Amino acid sequence: MANSLVSLRLPESLVKELKTCSDKDHYLDLSEAIRSIVRDKWLEYKDPQAYHLKRLRKEISESYREEVIKKNQEGLIKELETIREMFHKDE
Secondary structure, three states: OOOOOOOOOOOHHHHHHHHHHHHHOOOOOHHHHHHHHHHHHHHHHHOHHHHHHHHHHHHHHHHHHHHHHHHHHHHHHHHHHHHHHHHHHHO
16 A cells, blocks of 8 residues: 555644644644544445444443443442441441
8 A cells, every 4th residue: 555645725723623632632643633534534435334333332332331430430439438437436
């Protein structure tokens, strides 16, 4: 696969927004963020059904992970409250 150089003209406001997003998403630079966007859109147009399925899997995985984290935090809070009550009983 040969590399090609592509030049883009973007409004300054879009460049600022892309820079902010690239920092937040831990991209090395603006060009890496743009490549990621182009790659995602290319995959979406290449096979829309597979792309949609991949997005659904990701959303389900993220919501499941969030629920597990929430349950773990609730369990930890209960354990800490129990420990605190044990110390207060000793006093």
